[in-house]
Amino acid sequence: MSEIKYTLQEKDLSFFNNHQFMQTAAAKKAMRRHYATIPAFIGLIMLFVWFYLQDTLTAMWLAIGGVTWGFGAPLMIRWGANKRAMALYKPEDLKRVLGTYTLRVDPNELVEISAAGESRIAWKDVLRIEPAKNYAFIFVSIDSAIIIPRKSVIEGDLLAFYKEVESHIESAS
Numbered sequence: 001m002s003e004i005k006y007t008l009q010e011k012d013l014s015f016f017n018n019h020q021f022m023q024t025a026a027a028k029k030a031m032r033r034h035y036a037t038i039p040a041f042i043g044l045i046m047l048f049v050w051f052y053l054q055d056t057l058t059a060m061w062l063a064i065g066g067v068t069w070g071f072g073a074p075l076m077i078r079w080g081a082n083k084r085a086m087a088l089y090k091p092e093d094l095k096r097v098l099g100t101y102t103l104r105v106d107p108n109e110l111v112e113i114s115a116a117g118e119s120r121i122a123w124k125d126v127l128r129i130e131p132a133k134n135y136a137f138i139f140v141s142i143d144s145a146i147i148i149p150r151k152s153v154i155e156g157d158l159l160a161f162y163k164e165v166e167s168h169i170e171s172a173s
Helices: 010-022 025-051 056-087 091-097 158-172
Strands: 003-008 099-105 109-114 117-122 128-131 135-139 145-149 153-155
Touching (some): 003 158, 010 056, 010 145, 025 056, 099 145, 099 158
Antiparallel strands (some): 003 099, 099 109, 109 117, 128 135
């Protein structure tokens, strides 16, 4: 029976919202368009201006614009999506969601203890556990998960906890 204790902050919630946004087909398409397609089109115009019109200064500005678009537009898309997602949370919701959590693996359920109280999630209701670079997400529905930031684990072994949760999910399905 594993147990971990961790602190959830607003930046962790933002990361999860961004992670979920980047998994959608529309976001992937928009990112591909803004990372590559539009800068490539600007690059073709730049090559035309440079070789055909012999205008080096304009070609240089087009190159700078293409590179700026390729890096800046995706950042702006992510920033806007994060801003819209965080605007959905009321201040009292944030107070309830953020804070210190304790997760405990019981044979029949996952127990989550927070300042809001204790909740129990049956293993058959847990969809999957998904690792990210600095996080682990325990999905309890398609668009909601228990967010575990690796850097803010106060007590317990996250790797052992992860393996135990994964084995319980597999045995429940």
